[in-house]
Amino acid sequence: MSDSPAPVGLLEGLHSTPARRYLADTPIPDEVLWELLDAAVRGPSGGNRQPWGWIVVTDPDVKARIATFYREGWEAAYGVRRAELLDPARDPRIDTGLSASSxxxxxxxxxxxxxxxxxxxxxxxxxxxxxxTRLGASIYGAVQNLLLAARAYGIGGVLTSFHLTHEAEVDALLGLPADAATMGLVPLGYPARGRWAQPRRQPVGEVVHWGQWGARRTRP
Known part of the structure; x- marks a missing residue:
């Protein structure tokens, strides 16, 4: 772990920044956080209006309370399906929303x-x-900037939102203005396991359409 960024090429970073969910509790230096946030705010913003704010949460009590809400949201969405999603006999051709490893x-x-x-x-x-429905376009590009900058410092993270089952309580804990809304939550940490690898995706030729839907070309 270093306070200095690694020389990660732009395309290399774009191809090898998967969601990292196994995170160590090792502290992240404030000077590194400032660098990550400075990279985030360079992200796209419609009309360059930048109607955003970024809350850095480190207080253990606040995290513990929100984590309880998060676990409840996770349980309602996926925890109740544990036996189904981890069943080794389930048909892999059926999309259930999550693979066993995910x-x-x-x-x-x-x-x-x-x-x-x-x-x-x-x-x-x-x-x-x-x-x-397009509201996230005003900030999600900037969130990806945050994660890419974190990648350069060997820090992992993921954009997630299971805490929003208790949105009002979370807003109160974070002291949000009445007109504001959280657009997710990004836990950051040095990875405890896993590696920087290219996420599995459908072949680009199967999802790209030329001119109109269904018109495909073979990639040279």
Whole structure:
């Protein structure tokens, strides 16, 4: 672990920054956090309005309370399906939302969220109660900047949102203005296991359409 960034090429970083959910509780230096956040705010913002704020959460009591909400949200969405999703006999051709390995990783995060040394909570002002399906375009590119910058420092993380089953309580704990909304939660930490690897994705040729849906080309 180093306070200085590693020389990670742009394309290398884009291809090898998977979600990291097994995070050590090793502290992250403040000077590194400032660098990550400075990279985040260089991300895209519609009209360059930058209607965002970024809350750095390190207080153990606040993390413990929000982690309880998070675990409840996780349990309602996936925990109740544990036997089904981890059944070794289930048909892999049926999309159940999570692979067995992904399930174990997300379950681990749900059980150990409060141990991640730092959480970054991206917030949009004027977003409370919005039904705009494109609202996230105003901040999610900047969140990816945050994760890519973290990658350069050997720090992992993931954008997640199971805590939003108790959105009002979380907003109160974080002291949000009445018109603002959290757009997720990003736990950050030095990875405790796993590696920087290219995430598995569908072949690009199967998801790219040329000119109109269904028109495909063979990649040279």
């Amino acid at each position: 399930y174990r990783a997300t379950e681990h995060l749900a059980d150990h969220l409060a141990e991640a040394p730092v959480w970054i909570v991206p917030v949009l002002q004027g977003a409370a109660g919005s039904r705009d």
